Amino acid sequence: MINYTEQIAAKLHQLKETGGYRYFLDVNKSAQHFPNFYFEDVTGVKRKAINWCSNDYLAMSVNEAVIGKLSFVAHRSGAGSGGTRNISGTTNYHRILENTLAKLHQKTASLLFGSAYLANLTALSTLGKILPELVFISDENNHASIIEGNKASGSQKLIFKHNDIIDLEKCLQSLPIDQPKIIVFESVYSMSGTIAPIVDIVLLAKKYQALTYIDEVHAVGLYGEKGGGLTELLHIQQGVDIINGTLAKGFGVLGGYIAGDKTIIDAIRSFGAGFIFTTSLPPAICAAANTSIELLQSNPSIGEQYHQSIQKFREVLIAHAISFHPNQTHITIIPIGDEIICKKISDSLLFEYGIYIQPINYPTVKKGAACLRITLTAKHSQADMVYLAISLQEVLKNISVKQPVKNYKNVLA
């Protein structure tokens, strides 16, 4: 007899042994008191904590107008769409949102997906199938959804060193000029907060006749006058062929999309299995996401205040001698190194101080490069920042952590 359960359990056991097994915390979110939440500890006692690792950067998930729109449209149109886009699952809310997104990125079309993960997976794998000679040239730190999309395409792939324009050019030079190729990269790298040399990449793409595909998941809503991400901030939207984004982080709702030239978008709409064979987003989600985008565009002060708060937050960390990786984005990385120590710090912060920061371990980051990834949201107060810094200072001292990076400085300005 084949013992399937035993074989599967052995895999789980192996994962636990290597420290890669994931335990989830019930983050029982409070719309009124975000970023505060409650959780139950092992004894069943209800405890309060502050969330310092949410990607709801601008707190749009708890915005009254966004929630109002969601509930209004859900009452009018129902909770779910009830169909794939092709079979009764397209509404005017989907169309309106796709128009908004195309406009946001100055493209002729856009296409909605259940998530940005699915958008990357489907768009990249479909491109590889439509263009069988296509070679993927991918940054080594690209997100799992991009890696899976490259894999599923069945296409050849070349990996260039993170943000290394010289290595990228070597990859391009290794291919014949008439070889179809696509450079795939992110604007803001989620686990380091680094930003890609977008202009240089676009120039190289033109020189070597490559398509470009950028993941702006951690930048949309936050950067650029209209929230179009770093490509908007740098006025280079026209130079990038396909832009991927999410509606779940800066915009606070759910869903993902790609925006680009209408022929490319139409091809992915027509051939992409991950678009065709799945139920479309609920109309209420589309309406809420559209409201969120419009609100951020008509209230630029939300984004401006957020970026000022990031600046203040970094100053608070510096004042408390807490090292972080210098970067120009809103993602603050506290390097720790050892996985077990990192988990210990995170546990101590949660159970002794009521501060929740999920430790980031291998395989999300390289082995021995465990870190705390801190995300400020628009709802964290100055008092929250100071409380975090003091608590972190105490915990690092108690656990005798020597942080790997000593020359912390603020380079946000």
Ligand SMILES: Cc1ncc(COP(=O)(O)O)c(C=O)c1O
């Ligand atoms: C760089 C990057 N791309 C894509 C995604 C997927 O986004 P979504 O949560 O909308 O699926 C993530 C998620 O965290 C991400 O970090």
